[in-house]
Amino acid sequence: MATTGLYTCHLLYFMGVRSVILETIYAALNLSVFPLFYLYLLSVDGQHTSSKNILLHLLPSLIIIAAYLLCYLFDWQKVRSWFSVAARVVFMAQIVFVWIKGSRLIKDFQNRLNDYYSDDSALQFTPLHILLQLFGVISIVAGVLNFIGREWFSENMLWLSLPALMISGLLYALGFVTSHLVIPQESVTVHSEKADIEIVNSAIEGEQNDYSDLKQRLEDYMQQDKPYLNPMLTINDVALALSTNRTYISHIINTIYGKNFNSLIASYRVEYAKEVLSSNRYKSDKEAISYALYLSGFASESTFYRQFKQIVGITPLEYRKQTLV
Numbered sequence: 001m002a003t004t005g006l007y008t009c010h011l012l013y014f015m016g017v018r019s020v021i022l023e024t025i026y027a028a029l030n031l032s033v034f035p036l037f038y039l040y041l042l043s044v045d046g047q048h049t050s051s052k053n054i055l056l057h058l059l060p061s062l063i064i065i066a067a068y069l070l071c072y073l074f075d076w077q078k079v080r081s082w083f084s085v086a087a088r089v090v091f092m093a094q095i096v097f098v099w100i101k102g103s104r105l106i107k108d109f110q111n112r113l114n115d116y117y118s119d120d121s122a123l124q125f126t127p128l129h130i131l132l133q134l135f136g137v138i139s140i141v142a143g144v145l146n147f148i149g150r151e152w153f154s155e156n157m158l159w160l161s162l163p164a165l166m167i168s169g170l171l172y173a174l175g176f177v178t179s180h181l182v183i184p185q186e187s188v189t190v191h192s193e194k195a196d197i198e199i200v201n202s203a204i205e206g207e208q209n210d211y212s213d214l215k216q217r218l219e220d221y222m223q224q225d226k227p228y229l230n231p232m233l234t235i236n237d238v239a240l241a242l243s244t245n246r247t248y249i250s251h252i253i254n255t256i257y258g259k260n261f262n263s264l265i266a267s268y269r270v271e272y273a274k275e276v277l278s279s280n281r282y283k284s285d286k287e288a289i290s291y292a293l294y295l296s297g298f299a300s301e302s303t304f305y306r307q308f309k310q311i312v313g314i315t316p317l318e319y320r321k322q323t324l325v
Helices: 002-014 020-030 033-044 051-057 059-073 077-116 127-148 150-155 161-179 185-206 208-225 235-241 246-256 261-277 285-295 301-312 316-323
Strands: none
Touching (some): 002 020, 002 033, 002 150, 033 051, 051 059, 077 127, 077 235, 077 246, 077 261, 127 161, 208 246, 261 285, 261 301, 261 316, 285 316, 301 316
16 A cells, blocks of 8 residues: 555656645655565564554654655755655665565574474475565665656656566565465464573573483484374474474474474485485386485475485485495
């Protein structure tokens, strides 16, 4: 709605309509779009945003409304020009802030997905990745256009179509991606468990024996039951099998093994795949690789090849040829 209002102001401006109210609305909306997008990212991240926090992010927009109206009311044209320059500076600062903080939020969200799911094939090309790239492009384009100023385009109308089509296309793509974004409820719940980590740390410091026992039970479970062979395995499944909670399991995996849940399970699957690839029971290399892929719990061929090479350093075919020499 804010972007639509901003576009409407642009339309009226280039049609020659000039008014105090229109300029004020334009300036306010221009300083609200990026903060609103950041507030959206916070909601995606599962964070509760208080009314006070919302007001803080929209404060520049509210200030510019009051400033513009006062300047027009008392005919402070020179002061208004200062506020106009200040608004552009604030806009650029908003872009930098939202880009940095938004990138961290999205990456943190993806890390939590990797801490929950054992298979990342569906996560590598999630709308979150596309969202981040689109937002980056929009940020750059918006920053450049803000620096140039729309006044320049009013004198060079032939050039107006280029940024108009570019921003329109990017905003449509951004809206399309976000409308198809499905947030796994589990990943949002994990965010609320971050506060439990301090409790886990203090409990572990006082109960080292229980900590070691859980680590040993986790290793025994992996080696004996081989749950990693299930492509749909989640950290909840492991926690349930060990009669504990996923916060403890996640903490052990992160601190002791230096990995996330996805990486740990991938290491077990690769080891199992290596055993299959080393067998001479298969008629061809293609057949061996096919069995290694599906028997070891990988959900997709691309994930299998990527994680195998990342862990072993060579491709499955190269590994098989080396071991059968």
